[in-house]
Amino acid sequence: MQKIIHRSADRGQVDFGWLKSRHSFSFGQYYDAQKINFGALRVLNDDQVAPGQGFGRHPHDNMEIVSIPLAGTLAHGDNMGNGKDILTGDVQIMSAGTGIAHSEYNGSKTEDVHFLQIWVLPKDLNIEPRYDQKSYRHLDKNNKWVTVVSPDQEDQSAVWINQDAWFNLADLSTGANLSYSLHGDANGIYLFVLEGTVSIAGEQLERRDAIGLYEIDTIDIEASRDAKVLLIEVPMY
Template sequence: MKKTLYTADSRGYANHGWLKSHHTFSFANYYNPERIHFGALRVINDDSVAGGQGFGAHPHDNMEIISIPLSGSLAHKDSTGNEEVIQTNDVQIMSAGTGLRHSEYNGSKTEAVNFLQIWVFPKERNIQPRYEQKTFDPAQRVNQWQTVVSPDKDSGGVWINQDAFFSLATLENGKSLSYSRKLEGNGLYLFVLEGEVKAAQEVLKRRDAVGLSELAELTIEATADAQLLLMEVPMELPS
């Protein structure tokens, strides 16, 4: 097993007034040569956007972009004609493919929105851009994994152009939960959204994370009520 610890306080931070953002990996003005990516996982931004504010239209290509609201709502608009609002318990994905433009604004004029913006390198380049979002029942992830992103279109999660799987769980204090790697060669990235757990011989608190490779199964024990995001991603990037 290979292990990399990503503590909450070691992340990059940017405060633009209307936007407060923590960067797990190098992004914008934050650069750390040891924090470029974890396998196919390129960006994890923990963003808080003030009411009535947001990101104006900007381009992307050849990236899988996942947004997960943690509180509040996010208004989305893109050049493929999609105009949606995503809220807590929703997951949104865009396959930027050959290229698109999109904007993301706080869906409220007064309340802040907190969401994760996650980028994953694609499996196949230059596909036709696509958009998808789904709402997930939080009751279906209590003390169990709920698949929210998957390359298997029958999994119930949103589809991703990569051999990657994202799962959410709400783990009650004192409970344990195991995760079995789905594809050999993939790595596991455990991100503690809230609470505290023990995993891979580490105590992980709110917004701490650990990246693990060469590991087939991970067991997690909650030492307080916890909310978890586990991302299984290829460790080898396409040539």
């Protein structure tokens, strides 16, 4: 087993007033040579955007971009004609492929929006850009994994990603144990604690701490107190 610990307090930080963001990996003004990526996982930004503010239209290419609102509403628009609100409990993905331009704004004039912006390196380059979004607000995640992003195009319950990657959410009760089995021995998992406290691989993780593990087949997670977690499985090589 290989292990990497990313503590919440050690993340990169920017504060532009309208935007407060913590970076798990090197991004923008924040650079750490030891935190470029975890396998195909390139960016995990924990963003807070003030009411009515946001990111104006800007381009991307050849990147899988996942947005997960944690509180509030994110208003999305792009040059493919998509204009949608992404609500807390939704998961959105864009395959930037040959090129896409989009904007993301706080959909509220009174409340902050908190969301995760996650980038994954694509499996195939220069594909046709695409957009998808699904709601998981009403699904039971109590002490079980819910797969919200999957490379299986036949899986209608998850949004499709152009990479051999899986995103999973779970809500754990105090004392609960949950196991996860990887899809391939060339993969690793990056566990990000949204809320609460968990124990994994001999480590205790608090709110917004993360751990990367690879050269494993399965892993067990125990909640020291009620917790919400995001587990991302990605190729390491």
